[in-house]
Amino acid sequence: MESSKIEFKEGELWQNIYQLLKLDSKRLYILIAIMVFNVAVSIVGPLSFKKALDQIEVTTDLKPFEYEIILYSSIYSFTIFIIFFIRLIQNIMIAKINTNLFHQLRIQAYDKVMQNKISFFDNVESGKIVSRLVNDSNELLDTGRRFADFFSQIIILIVLLGVMISFNPILTLGSIVIAPFTIIILLTMRDYQRSRSKNWQKNIAVVNSRFGEIMKSIAISKSFGREEENANQFNIINEQTYKASKERGRAIFIVGPIQDFLKHISILTLIIFSYYQLKVGIAMIYLFILLQAYFWGPISEISRNYSQFQSSLAALERILSIMSNESNREDHSGVVDGSNIEGNIRFNNVSFSYNETTEVLSNISFNLGVGETLALVGHTGAGKSTIVSLLIRFYDVNYGEILIDNTNINDFYLPSLRSSIGYVAQNTFIFKGTIRQNLKVARLDASDEEIWNAIDVVQAREFIENLPGNLNYEIQEEGTNISQGQRQMISLARVILADPRIIILDEFTSSLDLYTEAKIQNAISVVLKNRTSIVIAHRLTTIINADKILVLANGRIIEEGTHHQLITKNGIYSDIFNKYFEFQLKGLTPRVKI
């Protein structure tokens, strides 16, 4: 994936998490305060223990101190209930911080990704993008807690250290002498852990993408009897993911045992130190055994969090790399308002290639006056659709320039430019939702009356009225519950509702029968009047009435002119045209005048 070339240093990732958390900084600080308070209260427990134990030690006759001992133990019990409420507030706070964090990150990432250029979407499979936006952000669900934990644990460690030193510096040393090793191990492991996690998530994205692609097109697989082969191929990537998950497991789970071991070793060092400090008394030693556990609790927490953080950081890195690659972003730097253009289009020596190797368009120049219709003619792959993709700025030209009303289209504010261009694509896309919602994509404030008017233009009233619920009819994902011809009609109505100055029709009637096409054609010619339009069609009847025709071959203009000029020229156009009629007419006489 081209976007994954961007690498992030760990510091940058932390900074990003901090930025996200800052959106909720009040809660975060409160949370850290609560967490510290929580521990302060929980230390009361072992301290009151010491009091109780002191009594046991100083005298063999405990009777007089019975009540005192029980009092201290009761204080301890009482603190537990306080802790319960503190924890409650703490957990609610964590839930809110976490929620906010991953939600913010996800919508920011989504926003950014949707602003990317079309070429980005051409190159990155959508299943992989979904995996980054959705699965990877899930890996960050617990980040808020881990982050707050991390800080509060550090504060706790400092406080505890103070308490311990005040009791006995030598035993303190015995309790913590092993601790630095933990840090060393964490730091040596982190890159390994993060790279394994990243690799694993990458594999999941591949599984996700493949799974989605196959299921989306299940009808094809079924009609080609391809299920078994599909399953075999899927198993290969699924097993690769399994392998990656094992590698990740080995990397992540190494930390726990090492932590356990070091923690226990530190019990041992404390015992050995105590052996030489027996004079301080059993109560003190036992207190340190308790405190040692309190001290290592946060350390294990920190190291566990830190190594799981590597997984989150890997996910964050994947999200950030997809959202922060500015070279993928659409250029929104233009400032000229394009919403009130007249509609004069001029291409000056435009050349373009999707990749560096093959030029799809070379040296395209033409001028299209306001209100004129241009027809693009040529074999498949000649570059017709590419020309209109450039005009709507799905792609940017490599050489030359495109002007609308004598302004370079790059100088227009992109959304305003697009709002002036209506584009009916070759492969129409219908959104999941009602017919009304689909049409309102063109204009949110359109009334039902305006919607029906647009529907009438494309002759779709009859079919829509026959659907249960009319405009409220729910269209399924990718419009699968209406026919392709009906999808074309809806997408055409959508553009008509948008009422743009420039209309691009790319094979807009290819799936319609001649009768429906003729009906639409008549209505469309009314709509196209007074608007600048570019039409791509293989049915020459559409082309004949155009003000200008460009004949393309291999990305070059080989002929141009009106139908009459081109026919009398006896060149390639007339050749195509004759072939068409020889092939298509079958003894019938066309109504159009040739």
Added chain:
Amino acid sequence: MTITTIIGSIIEIILFSLPPLFVAKFVELFIVNATTEEFILWVMLFLLTITVQSILFYFMAIVNEYLAHRVTTDMTADLFTSLQNQTLQYHDNIRSGDIMARATGDTRILNIGLSPALRFLNQIVFAIIFTIGVLLYVNFKLSIILLFISPLYAYFIYTYAKKLGPYSDELQTDFSKVSIHAAESLSGIREIKSFNWESEDSKLFGKLSSNHSQSYMKFHIASAYFYPGLVIHLALALTTIFGVVLLINNELTFPELVIFLSMISHILWISGGLQWMSSILSRNKSSARRLMDMIFADNYEKQGVNIFDGKNASIEFKDVYFRYSETSNYVLTSINLRIESGETVAIVGGPGSGKSTLNKLILNLYKPTLGQVLIGGKEIQSYTNESIRSQISSIEQDIFLFSDTILANISFGNPEASFSEILDSAKIANVLEFVDKMAEKFETRIGERGVRLSGGQKQRIAIARALLLNPSILIMDDASSSLDAETEYNIQKAIQNVIKTRTSIIITHRLSILAEADRVIVLEKGQIVANGTHDNLLRNSIYYRRLFEEHYHLQPLEGGI
């Protein structure tokens, strides 16, 4: 494997619970002023225990993690296979974003549930059992407290996980919605951009994402009230008080009290992760259910046992009615049609007249709601799907190519085809013409759904893909709509021989094809309104004439149907 795993886990957990006992032993050694030798002996023993425990810990954790991923990897594969075998009706009602959410999102949760959460549960259960055992041995009276509190502890966890159930379900459902929206918007990115719909779309996504995060918050706030440590703290406090009382009455020694307090503290420490674990296990349940729902969905395609050999490739519709779901309108009504083996039939009709649906029934992708479809004289459901679909191939209207190489896409239906066979069908479909111009020829990758190709190029690959199967019935659904006249002409000429030697059904609006078909069928609102040769219909059928009237001068109507 599993037996060793279980035994290994139990040993590890016992070793894991030993350090508190060692601590108590050391305290005892201090009190009785033990010799250095004895002290060193215990230090060594302790060292040995923790070393073995750490190593076992790592191996068990890894084995457990492997097993968990094995399970979920297999589940993902099962889900894949199961979904592939479901009927198209079933697929019509599920969305790819949802499938992806389950295939990777829910399995991930299940994964965490199996490792480390389940292992963790084992650990804590065994630790408690072991602790109770040791404590009972040390002092029966004092262990009564823990004995009574343990069931309470278990009950807490149980009610908690149960309480979280509905929240988990909601959480996963909302998660799917986020995934669905993202997947769909990415498919429609061109439309979104050309209508400046990005900000509206982001708003919608934001709403769904917010719903998901709200459910997440609800889930965690519900879980915030849960504090399993509370019960253990309580046990610890009560044990202390009661222990001191016993100590005073000389029914307990101080090292024994230390054993009690250390071991209960040990449980307290490992309880720390219990809240997380229970919430994961509760989410696990709903994720597992979501996966099982799809894996065990029993909308399997029904199929027969007969093998369709393609020799008698006739097709017959007997009074067929069809609708996609029980609530929708009939798409086909009262279809009676017989197509002889080797015949070429063209189908015309307006948008939504049922042309494509008719073809889907011939491929047995859907079952007729009423009536029968017969192939070679036998009901289509009596054949195996494999034999039907290897003998019938279709060039669909809405071409779906895979993000793979051109070669892989052409050989999609016949992966074993030799390169020369592929080359032949590529030649007929005029694929060679543009492939030759590409730097990587047949190895060129075409992007998701073939985005890097023009519409006509995609159609030509789809034609080659269908021809490679060498089917006895060929269905072409508007297969040349994106082709220019010359390319179409070339393909038409090349394909002529292919069509002549098999039963062919061609949906088209091209006059040239209609004129050469043996028969033309006109569909109107799901019914056959005309059936005959092109010339015949042109003279007699008002429906057929209507297609051409606007474009061509026609002879006056003769009979009228």
